[in-house]
Amino acid sequence: METATNTLQGKPDRLLVIGCGMIAREVLAVKEQLGLDHLDLTCLPAEFHYYPDRIPPALDKAIVKAKAEGYDRIFVGYADCGTGGMLDGVCEKHGVERMAGPHCFAFYQGMQAFEAIADGDMLSFYMTDFLCRQFDAFFIKPLGLDRHPELIRDYFGHYQKVVYLAQTNDPALDKVAEDAAKLLGLAYERRFTGYGDLTASLAKATAKKAG
Structure with missing residues (x-):
């Protein structure tokens, strides 16, 4: 499992990406490539790839935690990823957006x-x-x-x-x-x-x- 968490938290001018551990390295690479110094990253376990039903409740808790820490700007680093629309329900509940598409294999290709x-x-x-x-x-x-x-x-x-x-x-x-x-x-x-x-x-x- 590969995860990454920036220690700078609780700043409303920062963007927190809550992503899949499978794309942690790639998110950090894009952050460096584009100079996105105000982007922080935290990841859910990569093995959720095998258990998509675990992603929505874990994401829900992660968003609640992030908001309690002071993040006003949150982006979900997941596509639907086999959740059958349940991830969209969590995103709608919290007013956040996610990666477009059915899975990372799609958004990597465009x-x-x-x-x-x-x-x-x-x-x-x-x-x-x-x-x-x-x-x-x-x-x-x-x-x-x-x-x-x-x-x-x-x-x-x-x-x-x-x-x-x-x-x-x-x-x-x-x-x-x-x-x-x-x-x-x-x-x-x-x-x-x-x-x-x-x-x-x-x-x-x-x-x-x-x-």
């Missing part, structure tokens, strides 16, 4: 690009920089594939290819993704996305004044 290729990617297994770094921890060990490699077909037999959505150009991560495709017996495609819509969304959120 919503227009994702919508154009979504049907063709129905049988694709997406990986990101985070999932490359955490491939063993997030897939191999939890699924027991290190002990029972024969289960690979049961878990991944309905996929056709691994699509690595690369946020950075890192040969080590490229190798992880390529090796994962070989291990899973799938075709391989690499798409360099950079940070996609995350960059514009954070820039827009930080530019807004407290309501």
Whole structure:
């Protein structure tokens, strides 16, 4: 799990991003890239990726806590992420906005690009920089594939290819993704996305004044 929290709290002129631990590194990279010094970040556990029903109540508590600490400006660093609209209910309750789209795989590619290729990617297994770094921890060990490699077909037999959505150009991560495709017996495609819509969304959120 990768999380990050800025220690500067309780300042109404600052923006707090409450995000998924899976995009913590990327949010901080965009912050540095754009010089968003007034952006703070706190993250919910990355493993909520597997338990989307836990995201809305955890986000609700995080927003309440943030407001109690003095944050007037909050942005949710999640797309819907499998919550079936429940995340939108929490955002509406608190009057905050979230990342547009169904999941991070969409906003990394950019919503227009994702919508154009979504049907063709129905049988694709997406990986990101985070999932490359955490491939063993997030897939191999939890699924027991290190002990029972024969289960690979049961878990991944309905996929056709691994699509690595690369946020950075890192040969080590490229190798992880390529090796994962070989291990899973799938075709391989690499798409360099950079940070996609995350960059514009954070820039827009930080530019807004407290309501």
